[in-house]
Amino acid sequence: MNNVVDIIAGALADDNLIVVVSAVQGVTDLLLDAATRAGSGESGYRRTLEELEQRHLEISQELFSGNIPVTFSVAFSTEFSELKDILHGVFLLRELSDKSLALVLGFGERLSALIVSSYLQERRIEAYYLDARKLIVTDANYADARVDAHASELQIRKQFASFAGVPVVTGFIAAAPDGSATTIGRGGSDYTASILGAALGAAEICIWTDVDGFFSADPKRVRDARILPFISYAEAMELSHAGAKVLHPLAVQPAMKAGIPILIKNSFNPSAEGTRIDGAPLSPERNRSLPVTGLTSINNIVLLNMSGSGMVGVPGIASRLFSCLARHRINIIFISQASSEQSITLAINPAQAPNAKKILEQEFRAEIESRQIDPLAIRKNLAMIAVVGNNMSGHAGVSAQLFETLGKNGVNVIAVAQGANEMNISLVIDSNDEDKALNCIHESFFLSQRKVHLFIAGTGTIARSLIGQIRAHRRNLQEENDLDVVVCGMANTGTIALNDEGIDLDSWQQALQPRSGKRGIEGYMEIIREKNLHNTIFVDCTASKEVAAIYPDLLLANISVVTANKLGMAGSWPLYRSIRDAQRKSNARFLYETNVGAGLPIINTLNDLKNSGDKIISIDGVLSGTLSFIFNELRKGGRFSEIVRRAKEAGYTEPDPRDDLSGADFARKFLILGRELGFTLEFSDVLVESLVPEEYRGEMPVGEFLDRLESVDSWYAEESEKAAADGMTIAYAGGIKDGKASIGVKRVPLSSPIAGLSGSENMVVFTTDRYHATPLVVRGPGAGGEVTAGGVFADILRIASYLV
Numbered sequence: 164m165n166n167v168v169d170i171i172a173g174a175l176a177d178d179n180l181i182v183v184v185s186a187v188q189g190v191t192d193l194l195l196d197a198a199t200r201a202g203s204g205e206s207g208y209r210r211t212l213e214e215l216e217q218r219h220l221e222i223s224q225e226l227f228s229g230n231i232p233v234t235f236s237v238a239f240s241t242e243f244s245e246l247k248d249i250l251h252g253v254f255l256l257r258e259l260s261d262k263s264l265a266l267v268l269g270f271g272e273r274l275s276a277l278i279v280s281s282y283l284q285e286r287r288i289e290a291y292y293l294d295a296r297k298l299i300v301t302d303a304n305y306a307d308a309r310v311d312a313h314a315s316e317l318q319i320r321k322q323f324a325s326f327a328g329v330p331v332v333t334g335f336i337a338a339a340p341d342g343s344a345t346t347i348g349r350g351g352s353d354y355t356a357s358i359l360g361a362a363l364g365a366a367e368i369c370i371w372t373d374v375d376g377f378f379s380a381d382p383k384r385v386r387d388a389r390i391l392p393f394i395s396y397a398e399a400m401e402l403s404h405a406g407a408k409v410l411h412p413l414a415v416q417p418a419m420k421a422g423i424p425i426l427i428k429n430s431f432n433p434s435a436e437g438t439r440i441d442g443a444p445l446s447p448e449r450n451r452s453l454p455v456t457g458l459t460s461i462n463n464i465v466l467l468n469m470s471g472s473g474m475v476g477v478p479g480i481a482s483r484l485f486s487c488l489a490r491h492r493i494n495i496i497f498i499s500q501a502s503s504e505q506s507i508t509l510a511i512n513p514a515q516a517p518n519a520k521k522i523l524e525q526e527f528r529a530e531i532e533s534r535q536i537d538p539l540a541i542r543k544n545l546a547m548i549a550v551v552g553n554n555m556s557g558h559a560g561v562s563a564q565l566f567e568t569l570g571k572n573g574v575n576v577i578a579v580a581q582g583a584n585e586m587n588i589s590l591v592i593d594s595n596d597e598d599k600a601l602n603c604i605h606e607s608f609f610l611s612q613r614k615v616h617l618f619i620a621g622t623g624t625i626a627r628s629l630i631g632q633i634r635a636h637r638r639n640l641q642e643e644n645d646l647d648v649v650v651c652g653m654a655n656t657g658t659i660a661l662n663d664e665g666i667d668l669d670s671w672q673q674a675l676q677p678r679s680g681k682r683g684i685e686g687y688m689e690i691i692r693e694k695n696l697h698n699t700i701f702v703d704c705t706a707s708k709e710v711a712a713i714y715p716d717l718l719l720a721n722i723s724v725v726t727a728n729k730l731g732m733a734g735s736w737p738l739y740r741s742i743r744d745a746q747r748k749s750n751a752r753f754l755y756e757t758n759v760g761a762g763l764p765i766i767n768t769l770n771d772l773k774n775s776g777d778k779i780i781s782i783d784g785v786l787s788g789t790l791s792f793i794f795n796e797l798r799k800g801g802r803f804s805e806i807v808r809r810a811k812e813a814g815y816t817e818p819d820p821r822d823d824l825s826g827a828d829f830a831r832k833f834l835i836l837g838r839e840l841g842f843t844l845e846f847s848d849v850l851v852e853s854l855v856p857e858e859y860r861g862e863m864p865v866g867e868f869l870d871r872l873e874s875v876d877s878w879y880a881e882e883s884e885k886a887a888a889d890g891m892t893i894a895y896a897g898g899i900k901d902g903k904a905s906i907g908v909k910r911v912p913l914s915s916p917i918a919g920l921s922g923s924e925n926m927v928v929f930t931t932d933r934y935h936a937t938p939l940v941v942r943g944p945g946a947g948g949e950v951t952a953g954g955v956f957a958d959i960l961r962i963a964s965y966l967v
C-alpha cells in the first residue's frame with residue numbers, strides 16, 4: 164500500500180490521475196467462501212467474515228500507525244455492517260442468488276478503495292472514494308456481466324466533466340441498468356481501468372501488478388522465461404485469452420479501440436521497465452525479430468467431441484451445436500474441425516462439461532438415436548497451450564518446429580487449432596505433459612542455448628569419470644555448441660541426489676543422500692517419469708541386470724537411454740527384442756557404443772558398413788581390456804594373480820573380475836556383435852573358454868577369489884614360457900563367422916598383430932566384401948574409466964544433437 168501511494172504521488176506530479184483498485188490479495192476468495200457457506204446455512208461463514216475484518220483492520224492499523232482517522236473508522240464500520248447484514252440475509256434464506264453474490268464479492272474492492280483513498284488523504288493527497296457502480300453500466304447477468312460501452316462512456320464523461328483530486332475507483336464492480344451491483348469477471352479491475360481510460364481519452368493506462376510485465380511464458384513454470392518489453396494489442400489479447408494471467412482478457416479491447424497504450428508495471432519493483440502494449444508496427448528495435456512472441460497455457464480443460472457420419476455435408480449441425488452452448492452460456496475455449504466434417508472438437512471449462520454433455524445430447528437426441536451422430540465423447544485432464552506471435556504470419560516452419568520439438572519429447576498432440584490470421588497455434592495435450600511442453604517449446608523458439616537433462620544410474624568408476632568430463636567440458640559446450648548438459652539425478656543402490664537445476668558437479672558426492680520412498684531402479688525411474696523434464700537422457704553406468712531390464716519402459720516413456728552396461732543388449736533374447744521393439748515405437752534414442760570396445764568406434768563402424776551395403780564376412784579380435792592387459796603383461800613376465808589385481812585397480816575389470824576372467828564379458832561383446840549382424844543368438848550360443856578355476860566359480864567374495872588366484876600363477880608362467888620357446892605367445896581372442904562365435908586362449912605367432920597389443924588395448928578386425936584383402940581394423944584401449952566415460956559422453960552428445 165505504501166508503494167502504491169508513492170507511485171500515485173509520483174505520477175500526480177505530471178498529470179491528472181484516476182486510480183482503480185482491486186481487492187486485497189485473497190479477499191475475493193474469502194468473500195466467495197463466506198457467501199457460499201451462508202447460502203448453505205453454515206454459521207461458520209461468520210468466522211470467515213471475522214477473518215476478513217481482521218485482515219483489513221490489520222492493514223489499516225499498520226498504515227495509519229495506530230491512529231486510524233475517525234472518518235475512516237465510521238466508513239469502514241458502515242461497509243462491514245452492510246456486508247454482515249447481506250450475509251445474514253443469505254444465511255437466513257439459505258439462498259445465494261447471482262445477484263446477492265455479485266453484491267457480496269464487490270466488498271473487496273470497496274474496502275480497498277476506502278483504505279487507499281483515506282491513506283492518500285492522510286499523506287496529504289487530495290483523494291476521494293468513487294464507487295464504480297456510478298460509472299460502469301452492464302447487463303443484468305450479475306456474476307459475469309457484459310459492459311454496455313456506450314452507456315458507460317456517457318456516465319464516465321458526466322462524472323469526470325471536471326477534474327479535482329484523485330478519484331480512487333473500485334475495480335471489478337459495476338451496476339445493471341436498475342442500479343443493482345454486478346461484477347465484470349475475476350481480475351476485472353484491469354478492465355475497469357481500460358474502460359475509464361478509453362472513455363476519457365487517457366494518455367496511458369497503467370496496470371500495476373505483482374510481476375514485471377508480460378513474460379515469454381509463465382516464469383513459474385518456465386525457468387528461462389523472459390520479459391517482453393513491447394507487444395501488440397493483438398498479441399496481448401491472444402496471450403491473455405489463452406491463460407496469461409497478467410492482464411484481464413477484455414482489458415485490451417477498449418484501449419485498442421481508443422488507441423491508448425497499456426503499460427504493465429510491477430508495484431513491488433516500480434523501476435522495472437515493464438511491458439508496453441500498443442499498436443505500433445513491429446520493428447527489430449523493438450526486439451521483435453522472433454516469429455513467436457509468447458506462449459501460455461490453460462491447465463485444466465475438457466474436450467468435447469461430437470462425431471458421426473451423419474454430420475458430413477449436412478448444413479446447420481455446427482450452428483445448432485454452438486447455439487445450444489451459447490443459450491446455456493457455455494464458453495468455448497477452442498474449436499477444431501477437420502475437412503472431412505466427421506467431427507467437431509471443442510474445449511470448455513471442466514465445471515461446465517457435465518451440463519454441456521447433457522444439453523447437447525438433448526439437442527441431438529434424434530441424430531444420436533438414429534446413429535447419425537455418436538454419443539458425445541468427453542476427454543478430461545487436458546491442457547491447452549497457445550503459441551502466439553504477430554510475426555508467425557507468413558513465416559514458414561513455425562509449426563514444423565513446434566511439432567518437431569513436441570514429437571521428439573514424446574508429447575502427444577490431441578487436438579490443434581490455428582486461425583487464418585496465423586498468430587496463434589493452440590494445441591491440446593495431456594495435462595501431465597504441460598510443463599514439459601512449455602519448456603521445450605520455449606527453449607526451441609526463444610533460447611539459443613538448449614538443455615539436456617541427465618539422470619545417471621551408478622556412481623562407480625565410469626560414472627565418476629563421466630562426471631569429471633562433463634564438469635571439465637560443460638562451459639565449452641555452452642559457449643561453442645549452445646548446449647547445456649545438466650546432471651539432474653545420480654543414484655546407486657543406496658543413495659540418490661536430485662536437482663532439476665543441476666547437481667553441483669564439484670561436490671556431487673556430498674549431494675548423495677540415503678534413498679527413501681520406493682527404492683530400487685523402479686523408484687528412480689518413477690522419479691524421472693514424474694519430473695517429466697524435456698530432453699531427458701537416462702545414463703546407465705551400472706553393471707546391473709535390474710537396471711538393464713527397465714530400458715524398454717524408459718524408451719516407451721520417451722526417455723532416451725545411453726548405456727555402458729552390456730546386460731541389455733547382451734541380455735536374454737526376449738529382453739533384447741523388447742528393447743528393440745520399444746526403440747521402434749518410441750521417439751527416444753538408445754545408444755550403447757561403449758558396450759563393445761569401451762570408447763572405440765566399433766558398433767558405429769559395423770553399422771556404417773552394414774547400412775552402406777557392405778557384407779560382413781567375419782569379425783575377429785580381442786574384445787576384453789582386462790584379458791588383453793593380462794596376456795600383454797604375462798608376455799613381459801609378470802605373475803597372473805598380481806596382474807589381475809592391477810587390472811582391477813586400473814578400472815579395467817567388471818565390478819567382479821570373474822566376469823572378465825570367465826570370458827563372460829568378452830562373450831557378451833561377441834553376442835552383441837552377432838545380434839548386430841542379424842543373428843538370433845543367446846549367450847549360450849557363444850563358445851567360451853573360462854580362465855576361472857572350477858572351484859572358484861561360486862559365491863566366493865571378490866577379495867578371497869583374488870587371494871586364491873595365486874594358485875594358478877605357475878601354470879600361466881609355464882604356458883607362456885613354452886609358447887615363447889616355439890616363437891609363439893598366448894592370448895585370449897575370438898571370432899564370429901556365419902553366426903558362430905567362439906572365444907578362448909590361443910597360441911599366436913609373436914609376429915601376429917595380437918601379440919603386438921599393449922596395455923588394455925582391444926583390436927577388432929572386420930573382414931568384409933569391401934575390406935577383403937586388407938581387413939578394416941579398429942584398435943585402441945578397450946577398457947578404463949576415462950575412455951569408457953568418453954564414449955558414454957559422446958553417445959550423450961549424439962542424442963543431444965538429435966533432440967535439440
Ligand SMILES: NC(=O)c1ccc[n+]([C@@H]2O[C@H](COP(=O)([O-])OP(=O)(O)OC[C@H]3O[C@@H](n4cnc5c(N)ncnc54)[C@H](O)[C@@H]3O)[C@@H](O)[C@H]2O)c1
Binds near residue numbers: 623655657684706818
Ligand atoms: N570399466 C570399464 O572399462 C568399462 C568399459 C565399458 C563398459 N563398462 C561397463 O560400465 C558399467 C559400470 O562399470 P564400472 O567400472 O563403473 O563399475 P563400478 O562397480 O565401479 O560401478 C557400478 C555402480 O553401479 C551401482 N549400481 C549397481 N546396481 C545398481 C542398481 N540396481 N541401481 C543403481 N545403481 C546400481 C553401484 O552402486 C556402483 O555405483 C558396467 O556395466 C561395465 O560393464 C565398463
Ligand SMILES: N[C@@H](CCO)C(=O)O
Binds near residue numbers: 758786816945946
Ligand atoms: N571389463 C571390461 C570393460 C570394457 O567393457 C573389459 O575388461 O573389457
